[in-house]
Amino acid sequence: MSGTPGYYGQILDINLSTGKITKMAVPAEDLEKFVGGQGLGMKILWDRLKKPGVDALSPENPLIFMPGPFSGLPVPSSSRTCVVTKSSITSPIESDYHHASTVSYSNMGGFFGPEIRFAGYDGIVITGKAKELSYVVIDDAKVEIRDGKKFKGMRTDAFDKAILAELGDRRFKTVYIGPAAENLVPYASILHTAGRAAGRGGTGCVMGSKNLKAIAVKGSGQPGVADHQGFLAALEKARGALYKSAFAKSWAEQGTARAIVGNSNAGTETVRNYREGTFAEADKIGGDAARRDVWVKDIACYCCPLGCKKSGLTKGKYGGIVHDGPEYETGVMLGSNLLISDMPGLLKAITTIDDLGLDQISTGNVIGFLMEAYDRGLINRGFLDGIDLTWGNVDATLAMIEKIAAKEGVGALAAEGVRALSWHIGKGSEKFAIQVKGLELAAHNIQANQPRGLSYVTASRGACHMSGDNIAMQNRRAMMDSTGMCFFPTFEPALEEPMLALLSAITGRKYDKAEFEKTGERIFNLEKLFNYREGFRRADDQLPDRFFEDAFSIGPKKGAVLDRNKFDSMLTQYYTDRGWDPETTQPGSAKLKELGLEAISRAI
Amino acid sequence: MEREKKEPGKPDGGTTLTRREFLRDMGVAGGAVVLAGHFGVHGLAWAISGEPELKMVLVDYGKCTGCRTCEAACSSRNRPASVNGRELPGLGNPRFANIRVHRFNPDVDVPSVCAMCADTPCVKACPVKPDKKSGRRALYRDQATHTIHNDPARCLGCRSCAKACATQRTGVITPDSATGKPERMCTLCGGDPQCVRRCPFGALSYVEVRRDRKFYGQRAEKIAAELAKTWYGTVDLGGVK
Numbered sequence: 001m002s003g004t005p006g007y008y009g010q011i012l013d014i015n016l017s018t019g020k021i022t023k024m025a026v027p028a029e030d031l032e033k034f035v036g037g038q039g040l041g042m043k044i045l046w047d048r049l050k051k052p053g054v055d056a057l058s059p060e061n062p063l064i065f066m067p068g069p070f071s072g073l074p075v076p077s078s079s080r081t082c083v084v085t086k087s088s089i090t091s092p093i094e095s096d097y098h099h100a101s102t103v104s105y106s107n108m109g110g111f112f113g114p115e116i117r118f119a120g121y122d123g124i125v126i127t128g129k130a131k132e133l134s135y136v137v138i139d140d141a142k143v144e145i146r147d148g149k150k151f152k153g154m155r156t157d158a159f160d161k162a163i164l165a166e167l168g169d170r171r172f173k174t175v176y177i178g179p180a181a182e183n184l185v186p187y188a189s190i191l192h193t194a195g196r197a198a199g200r201g202g203t204g205c206v207m208g209s210k211n212l213k214a215i216a217v218k219g220s221g222q223p224g225v226a227d228h229q230g231f232l233a234a235l236e237k238a239r240g241a242l243y244k245s246a247f248a249k250s251w252a253e254q255g256t257a258r259a260i261v262g263n264s265n266a267g268t269e270t271v272r273n274y275r276e277g278t279f280a281e282a283d284k285i286g287g288d289a290a291r292r293d294v295w296v297k298d299i300a301c302y303c304c305p306l307g308c309k310k311s312g313l314t315k316g317k318y319g320g321i322v323h324d325g326p327e328y329e330t331g332v333m334l335g336s337n338l339l340i341s342d343m344p345g346l347l348k349a350i351t352t353i354d355d356l357g358l359d360q361i362s363t364g365n366v367i368g369f370l371m372e373a374y375d376r377g378l379i380n381r382g383f384l385d386g387i388d389l390t391w392g393n394v395d396a397t398l399a400m401i402e403k404i405a406a407k408e409g410v411g412a413l414a415a416e417g418v419r420a421l422s423w424h425i426g427k428g429s430e431k432f433a434i435q436v437k438g439l440e441l442a443a444h445n446i447q448a449n450q451p452r453g454l455s456y457v458t459a460s461r462g463a464c465h466m467s468g469d470n471i472a473m474q475n476r477r478a479m480m481d482s483t484g485m486c487f488f489p490t491f492e493p494a495l496e497e498p499m500l501a502l503l504s505a506i507t508g509r510k511y512d513k514a515e516f517e518k519t520g521e522r523i524f525n526l527e528k529l530f531n532y533r534e535g536f537r538r539a540d541d542q543l544p545d546r547f548f549e550d551a552f553s554i555g556p557k558k559g560a561v562l563d564r565n566k567f568d569s570m571l572t573q574y575y576t577d578r579g580w581d582p583e584t585t586q587p588g589s590a591k592l593k594e595l596g597l598e599a600i601s602r603a604i
Numbered sequence: 605m606e607r608e609k610k611e612p613g614k615p616d617g618g619t620t621l622t623r624r625e626f627l628r629d630m631g632v633a634g635g636a637v638v639l640a641g642h643f644g645v646h647g648l649a650w651a652i653s654g655e656p657e658l659k660m661v662l663v664d665y666g667k668c669t670g671c672r673t674c675e676a677a678c679s680s681r682n683r684p685a686s687v688n689g690r691e692l693p694g695l696g697n698p699r700f701a702n703i704r705v706h707r708f709n710p711d712v713d714v715p716s717v718c719a720m721c722a723d724t725p726c727v728k729a730c731p732v733k734p735d736k737k738s739g740r741r742a743l744y745r746d747q748a749t750h751t752i753h754n755d756p757a758r759c760l761g762c763r764s765c766a767k768a769c770a771t772q773r774t775g776v777i778t779p780d781s782a783t784g785k786p787e788r789m790c791t792l793c794g795g796d797p798q799c800v801r802r803c804p805f806g807a808l809s810y811v812e813v814r815r816d817r818k819f820y821g822q823r824a825e826k827i828a829a830e831l832a833k834t835w836y837g838t839v840d841l842g843g844v845k
Contacts, residue, residue, distance in 0.1 A: 074673065074676030074695070074696040118698075160709050161842025193709070194709050219699075222696075222697040222699075224695075225695065229687070242804075243804055252805070297711055297712075297835060299711050299713075302671065304671050304804075305804030305805075307671065307804075313836050321710045321836045
């Protein structure tokens with residue numbers, strides 16, 4: 001146990017090149033300033049990459065798995081693992097460095113983060129590159145790197161079972177990659193429980209570049225807390241706030257899938273490659289339809305009273321077991337975005353993407369772009385290797401998914417992402433290549449939702465729908481994702497006070513709302529410093545032209561389009577309010593000093 | 605507690621009142637109606653079935669989401685912490701829970717907990733000679749709580765109880781890896797099982813033991829296989845033990 005309550009004060013550090021395994025002490029100051037999860041992961045990333053331009057796929061780039069101070073304790077919804085690394089998909093418009101890219105973070109639920117803490121660590125850092133495909137087994141203090149050649153090319157659902165059969169103990173919690181990551185698709189994901197993913201920003205691609213198929217972890221310990229009685233009292237209140245919550249009950253019913261119909265009605269859905277905000281057939285792929293025809297079981301992450309994950313079964317041509325979905329993101333990106341309204345077909349696409357280990361959002365976005373380019377005659381069937389990629393075509397979508405994961409034919413090009421595709425195709429297609437900094441936008445459309453546009457352009461990992469629509473939200477979310485607790489239950493306002501009390505009782509530091517946000521602001525600014533050092537400037541915080549030119553032609557928000565001037569002045573205000581230079585976006589020295597980042601900032 | 609009469613010659617302290625005794629008592633009490641009034645309808649059903657009235661934690665597998673809050677709640681209660689000399693509920697390390705949620709692929713979650721077997725195969729398997737005074741082996745059913753206890757001072761660590769539980773019932777009894785002594789026997793938390801109280805999804809209930817319930821006393825793997833077949837049309841759970 002470390003001197004800092006709520007933590008072990010040690011990170012498991014594994015170098016796959018040398019096979020060296022060490023338990024690295026974490027300075028108490030870092031725990032205090034960066035907490036855990038996304039924040040502490042960013043600090044470790046910053047410390048490891050001392051110069052800009054390091055190739056994300058080089059052995060140097062650390063792949064960091066981070067629980068937070070809530071993880072391993074029975075705090076409601078404290079199931080998250082934040083995967084932090086340097087992005088394999090983003091890049092600035094101009095930079096002095098060939099391999100410049102942003103930070104990347106991707107957050108997943110399940111049971112992995114808590115298990116890391118049961119095993120006695122505040123996080124796992126992987127560096128180096130194994131000679132052959134390998135996997136890591138962590139059983140409390142015992143850590144081994146094992147040969148994983150026999151698992152080469154194995155899809156994630158089969159692997160989820162195979163690895164546990166190999167280990168002979170179902171209590172191991174595992175994360176792993178599929179064929180897409182082994183093939184280094186820049187937007188490959190990391191899977192957990194065959195249906196949960198750290199999907200965004202190429203975390204899987206980085207894992208693939210290290211020849212690391214999986215990590216399995218099992219532990220028997222538990223971190224201590226600063227104030228035992230205070231913790232128990234706050235836990236009681238936190239449970240009370242959520243168990244009685246009507247909001248929590250509603251999430252148990254449909255999870256995020258409720259928004260598939262809701263956002264379509266509001267005109268904020270991604271439809272037809274972001275051309276529209278409303279999908280006339282949304283009800284066919286929405287939560288009510290899924291509850292009626294697909295879902296057989298509600299699934300929750302560790303100690304979560306929400307249970308927003310749904311698994312089920314479909315019948316017919318595309319029939320099969322569904323580990324998760326439709327959720328809002330998956331259902332929209334592969335559904336309304338591609339004009340697919342056949343529920344079993346949609347779920348077949350979602351299941352296949354997880355099975356191959358691709359990011360659902362980027363994959364759906366890329367296929368939507370190709371459908372539009374094909375529809376407009378900018379590319380022909382020959383370009384698509386004979387695939388008739390028309391709107392709503394399930395078989396063509398499935399064929400394209402396989403091609404991307406295998407990087408075969410047109411798939412090799414599509415695997416590079418929507419921006420690279422548009423550069424290759426040209427003919428004005430950049431206008432509807434829907435990305436920021438090279439990362440594809442998600443399922444929230446923005447012609448009628450300017451604040452979400454701000455989230456997409458200013459987020460640290462490229463177009464991120466979760467970053468937050470304003471400064472306060474961004475700071476809170478950066479902090480939330482550093483604690484190990486899920487962001488979803490925090491929609492319940494009654495949770496806030498007990499959540500802060502829990503964090504205070506665990507760490508022994510007094511957290512109020514202001515301190516919580518201030519810590520998040522420090523984390524967000526550290527990410528910005530990293531990106532700025534790589535060469536990202538204001539010109540990189542840019543939306544594609546579509547959002548300023550193509551007004552919605554249907555739905556309740558018909559006619560909605562963003563105004564370029566208004567958007568630009570909103571951004572100028574944003575940088576000013578952040579204490580950053582509005583011209584360059586460089587964080588100002590006053591702000592950095594206020595956040596205790598001046599020592600770090602001197603490096604740039 | 606009138607039904608707790610010690611049955612002579614039964615060192616496990618388990619089944620206490622037999623059908624024969626019931627019929628005898630019925631004669632004394634003047635009929636089934638009086639007896640039912642005295643013992644309750646369930647008591648009567650028990651008496652007729654010839655099984656002792658025992659209570660257990662029952663799982664509704666359709667409602668269980670696999671969140672493992674039950675594990676934390678159990679551990680918190682049954683593995684208390686000593687803080688500044690005071691005994692307080694623990695932090696809920698699931699490793700020390702007596703209930704364990706088994707997760708499968710496809711998504712089936714099976715909380716496994718002591719079935720409170722009336723015939724106690726675990727106790728019967730205990731090779732320790734019954735104590736002359738108490739009639740207890742090392743493993744025994746407690747008279748007051750009806751739960752299974754182990755006397756670590758007399759326990760040999762031979763794992764016979766765990767083997768009996770695994771081959772005949774749920775397999776929840778787990779020998780400590782170092783000592784071999786049995787763990788994970790449900791305590792019922794003094795009549796207020798915390799897993800039941802804390803389950804966010806209402807998947808657990810505190811009920812009378814009934815052997816005729818579906819899945820009663822079965823191993824998690826067997827239950828999961830049947831649920832997977834019903835829900836997903838598959839029996840392939842990856843062959844993991």
